[in-house]
Amino acid sequence: MKLGMARGEVCLRLSVILFLVLTTCLVAFDTQTKVVFLGIQKKATYNDLDALKMLVYVTSAAAGYNLLQLCKHSTCSRGNLKGSDMCVAWISLFLDQIAAYITFGTNTASVGASMIAVKGSEAFQWLKVCDKFTRFCIQIGGAFLCGYVASILMALISTISAYRVFRMYSPKWFLRLKST
Amino acid sequence: MKLGMARGEVCLRLSVILFLVLTTCLVAFDTQTKVVFLGIQKKATYNDLDALKMLVYVTSAAAGYNLLQLCKHSTCSRGNLKGSDMCVAWISLFLDQIAAYITFGTNTASVGASMIAVKGSEAFQWLKVCDKFTRFCIQIGGAFLCGYVASILMALISTISAYRVFRMYSPKWFLRLKST
Structure with missing residues (x-):
């Protein structure tokens, strides 16, 4: 069953x-060129919007982090948690949570900025x-969808990390490890 | 110790x-009026930016949710978790997680949209x-800071909820409750 969870x-x-x-x-390979005014061409890329640039960096970093976690997983996750393993599990929980929040946050920030590109803002005279x-x-938009799927899966992973750590603790005593 | 955690x-x-x-x-009571052009006045409010409107709704809803949780807390959180309590704790964990992610996400989305107001976008001809x-x-900006403090505290609360649920499970068997 433990192996099942690991798999x-x-x-x-x-x-x-x-x-x-x-x-x-x-996001990174998305470009479109249009004639804007009297033969002047304008090329839209993700560099035009800071939030999209940020999204490219953060999703790459998050992918790298998950790859590292996979490597760690394949080397040292056999048997029950004890002592230093417990420490690793706590750090893992902490990092998983941070990664999930940051990925979700950056994705949502990009959606927030992009909504202005879709709807414009009359008050500030920003054109669609x-x-x-x-x-x-x-x-x-498709990229955002994939980003949200990834965020939800990362939230799930961080819940699994929490389960792995917290089930080691006694249900009766505050933050005391169970004697098994 | 249990009472300590509850407190x-x-x-x-x-x-x-x-x-x-x-x-x-x-956010809601923030207004500023300026003369923009030849005596024409422009009043800036949170209504000018959809993301800020969203932020007002979401933070209000999240505050209401936490108030409800407090009420629930004062009526039925004595003693050890069993049966239906376990179900309530799971639902509570689920809702706490959702609330934390949505609050954090909306706050970050507003930051993303507001960064355009601060820096503008040359490519799209959006003025600062x-x-x-x-x-x-x-x-x-001050509101965003408060929003982030609230988000971090909510993430902490959801971790406590996870601790409360998961420590009831056996460290050896997958998703089996401990016999205490």
């Missing part, structure tokens, strides 16, 4: 990496961009 | 409510707004 986690992490890489590629660069915007 | 959680939830209400008020409405922007 489940490996599958989860592999899917997370897949979706994160997909998000990165969809997506009616010109429609294909560009749709691809970015 | 700690009550304190945490009270601080969360405080910071969430502070965020809501800082914050050099005109400086006081307005600083107050919104």
Whole structure:
């Protein structure tokens, strides 16, 4: 059963990496060129919006982190948790939580910034961009979708990490390890 | 010790409510009027940016949710978890997680949208707004800070919820309750 859980986690992490890489590629390789005014061409890339640049960096970093966790997993996760293993499990829980929140946060920040490109803002006289660069915007939308799938899976992984750590503690005494 | 943890959680939830209400008020009551062009006045409010509107709704809802949790806490959290209590604890963990992610996400989405107001976007010809409405922007920045404090506290609460649920499970068998 322990092996079953470990295999489940490996599958989860592999899917997370897949979706994160997909998000990165969809954003990073998205370009569209349009004639804007009297033959002047404008090329839209992810560099035009800081939030999208940030998203590319964060999703790459998160994919790298999950890859490292997979490597760690394959070398040292046999048997019950004791002493130093417990410490590693706590650090793992902490990092998983941070990674999940940061990925989710950056994705949502990009959605927030992109909504302005879709709807514009009359009050601040910001023009819509997506009616010109429609294909560009749709691809970015797809990237956000993949990003959210990855975020949800990472939240799930961090819950599994929490389960692995906290079930070692006594149900009666505060933060005391169970004697098994 | 159990009472100590319960009291700690009550304190945490009270601080969360405080910071969430502070965020809501800082955003909702933030206005600044400036003469823009030839005597035409422009009033900046949170209604000018969809992300800020969203933030006001979400922080209010999250504050309400934490208030409900406090009420629940005062009526039915004595003694050890058993049967239906376990079910309530799982639901509580689930809702706490969702609330933490949504609050953090909305806050970060607003930051993402507001960064455009601070820096503008040359590529899309969006003008900076914050050099005109400086006081307005600083107050919104303060609101984001409070929002992040609330988010971190909510993440902490959801970890406590996870601890409360998962320590009831056996360290040896997958998802089997401990016989205490």
